[in-house]
Amino acid sequence: MFFAVGFTSAMSDDVLDELAADRNLLSRTSTAERVADILRSRIIEGAFRPGARLPEEEIGAALGVSRNTLREAFRLLTHERLLAHRLNRGMFVRVLTVEDLEDIYRVRSLVQCAVLRALGEPPYPLAALESAVTAGRGASSEARWRDLGTANMRFHQAMVELAGSPRTDALMRGVLAELRLVFHVMDDPRRFHEPYLVRNEEILRTLQQGEAAEAERLLAAYLDDSRSQLAGAYATTDVPRARDGSTVYGSAVHGRTAGERTADGR
Amino acid sequence: MFFAVGFTSAMSDDVLDELAADRNLLSRTSTAERVADILRSRIIEGAFRPGARLPEEEIGAALGVSRNTLREAFRLLTHERLLAHRLNRGMFVRVLTVEDLEDIYRVRSLVQCAVLRALGEPPYPLAALESAVTAGRGASSEARWRDLGTANMRFHQAMVELAGSPRTDALMRGVLAELRLVFHVMDDPRRFHEPYLVRNEEILRTLQQGEAAEAERLLAAYLDDSRSQLAGAYATTDVPRARDGSTVYGSAVHGRTAGERTADGR
DNA sequence: GTATAGAGGATTGTTGAACGATTCGGCAAT
């Protein structure tokens, strides 16, 4: 029942809609979120190494926030799978196992290929992909290897965005953030990131020509190579097989909803 | 550097591994998680209607936990997209928009079809699917419509588990949990859930015969029908278009990492 | 010597209270 339909308004509906769209821009963020933002970038840029412990007292004091707020920030990052929480032991930067690595690429392969396959008729809106490639070229020519890695990941993020699905975007964002944890075990970021730039360009070119099916093949090969290269690097590193009881929240990993017994055991 | 390699152990590694697998079972859960478990089931079973506000003081008192702990539980559920958080206004049971509905089915179609297509050679391990169908038949014959809905969702969850990817499982778990919020707008659960039981059976039968491609076609049609039926039900209901500034955390939705400006806006 | 058992210290889990900040609703003034 909406009675306020024919009310007189000085503003047109169009203008109001535009304002409503800007709404999220002015939503202030809570302290916990800002703390999470800071910690997230520190983790991603490698200031906190995988496996490092983040003591509440220490970090809270350094950032000037209370333990409670810090814990809220920790929760946020735990759900992004950047931190792992062990009961009564604290927060740790996650250490990805080879299994995690394999799974990340399994997801990427599944999702990204599906996105390309679901593309409609060309031409496709590839602006974001192009800008990512351009950024990658710039970073590469100036030897900013970390930025090159970022650009590569933005390329794939943009590719997923072609599906126009916020939830898929969020999934991808999370998976790619996790992947950054893996990158820290790579000793030579240049040798790892540079070859994939040209392959991204190749995929982009193929998409520009409207050959989505071929692009999908290229992508599958890309992912497979990247995965095996990382897995190889992992084999030479002594990454302790995390048989620990660390907790990482998936969307609803702690499942077991009353009346719905997920017989997974994982 | 791991020196403790050749240490003498009375136990065999095999046994130790088995025990390690049981570890999560006995890992006590924190209070916040248990609180989240309780609230989650209340939401899913509809005790808390979509749009309802959950005041901290009130609920905290009812459950006998402090506000701080309750807030942690709230955050867990926010990340599962069951609750939405509005700054300085509190927690609300999420109200899904038609856009959310469309997106959920976009994800399902993308992921589930990809899973079926990625299946290897038959026969497939379909035990979980079969048990879900059996449970559905039981619930249907006893007119337990809510359980029937649960069984249907377990069927699709099990289907995704064929991919063997924990992250994909988690994604699906979250998306299906969201779907339950939609179901609450359906006035006649029977008419909605019952037809899909036989279609699940049909898909299962096709998979048992090893015809994954055909199963994929059936699934796509299934999802499309289900989506449009729900969308239709939405059209008749006055669901306020949530153009609000409510915050819902995806895997890392609040993106905008320092040095990595995601120019998405959504 | 090796291994078990126990004590002590450090850190986390949780609570309770407090205070400023923000939102919402109502009432008066224009």
Place this chain on the structure above:
DNA sequence: ATTGCCGAATCGTTCAACAATCCTCTATAC
């Protein structure tokens, strides 16, 4: 009907405290 203002209610955040738990180190027994 719109605007401006005020008060109540609730949230955001901090602080301090205590119990519970884990880790390390030492002492003891074999």
